[in-house]
Amino acid sequence: MNINSIKCYLIILVCCLATFLSGCKKESTVREEIKIGNASIKHSSLPSKSQMLAQNLSKPCKYWIAGVNGFLEGAPSNPYFDMVLSQINNAGGVLVNTQFDTKQEALNANLTFEQSAVSLAQTYNLTFQPTGIMTDPVSSSCNGDIFDPGGYSGGGIEGGSGTGGNGGFLQVPLRPTITIDPNTRPCLESIKNAVVNAAQISVTMANLLKRVDNDHTKAQNAVLALANNTNISITLGEKTIPYQTITNPDGTTSVRETHGETNPITGSIKLNTLTLNEASDLAVTASLIHEMMHSYFVWGANNLTGEEAMAFSDLNRYLFDQEDGTAHPYNYPELGFMQHWQMGETYVNSMALILLGVANSKGITTSPDPSISLEVYCRDIFWGSLQQTSGLDAPNAARSKTNSEREYKNQSGSTGKNDCQP
């Protein structure tokens, strides 16, 4: 064997070793490419170039993000990978299908998307890395001329990428303003975190879409106000609240099952130990969201000032005196009912979306009631409780009662119980 042969073997050995190590590294993470827009995805809501040329001759300019690209990476065992991937893909899909009136708005939206995706990934111990960043990611159509710096038509708009604002983007991770009672079981903290994370995802995506005021984020904003505000300090714990059997004056009996309670003065929350022992994880999560709404009402009615207070009173009119506009005091006899009424009228759909987000993050993607979607099923769980605690009329009272009971009693066919064991 001559020296050249030895060199050759050594080179092959080094190459094999490098390949092996590279392979090892790849095994420790999963990596998924995200590629939306450009040549691969067509703008479903945007007209074709020829249509634009024909239609936009006398119309103002329109701007859009031609495409988003990036990589999501994380440990193969990370259970949130698919959910985060799906959320980023959905948001990216919406972004490239949205038209903006100014270039700056488009740039801001693109920046918000990238920041949101990075933060969302971080929340779940994943990494999102935007790639293929163009000098100018904005395409536009002005009076029939299409500028597509991303490569559609080879044209280009001069100018920098811009930094823009972040459109109210909320930072994660969250500050611990909801303290867990040390005497309670550990699952409450993970459920609380799941609720806050699901709310965060919804709001992040809504910010991206500039839909911060729509019905899909009202409860999410309430949950985040509670979780992110350093002026709030509430405790989350558990206590046994026996199911109450009342004999009514007409001789009938009513059984009142209380899943949790909120202190009207401090806003602190206690979930019923009996519920934690018996109910499915989804029902426990619903109870926590319900009580967090009470806590938010307590805080909002008593602490907000100025424009924030006005916005709060506009949204939550049942918590205020209809004649003089002042907030009902903490000892107003009907306050509990008014808060339930407010939840039913204003928040229940967005509360259900938080619950849906938590369900998805736990791998629950189908409704146990095949006649309805999982989102509507989540709504039923909340309506079941509102019916029981305040007698509010649910859109479908019988179905809500059945579906709510299935989860609270963890009956056969429920979404199941894994987290909060007795």
Next chain:
Amino acid sequence: MMKNLILSLTIIGNFYCTATQTSNELKDDGIIINKIIDIVCEKEVRPKSVLISEQLLSNLDRYLTSDKNKKSSDSLSLLIEGKWNYLKQIKSDSYSKEWKQFSLPKAVNEKKTIGNKLKAEDLRFSTVQFSPEGTKAFVVYSRTINNISQGTVFFFFENKNGVWIHTAHYVPFFD
């Protein structure tokens, strides 16, 4: 003979005292409940009657199970730890399920008395819980529609110079 007479007088005396006390408490019950109705029906007309049952006191038991290991400092806790601490002794495993109807005067403070606002609406009260010396009182109030409670309120009263004064009321919890 003399012995029997003394014994009989003692029994009659005891009976008279108890009957007078019960009669006074019943009168006080009425005064206190009327005062609560003035508060909860502030902008409304008064109902013709309300319902009273001891079993509503289970709401007090529920409240008292809070923070067993932790002392609370909110104003409701301070009342129950302070002047109204006799309430901590009244817990019962079997409250009476009986209901009594309590009729209200036809008009008070220019408010007219009419039937309950909604057909299925009831104003319900617990029995009034007086302190041993008779100067403090406590009542649980709940408005129900179709036998579903819309909320629970704790009312506290103090007797000052023979007059029952409303001291405070609290919503103890939101469900």
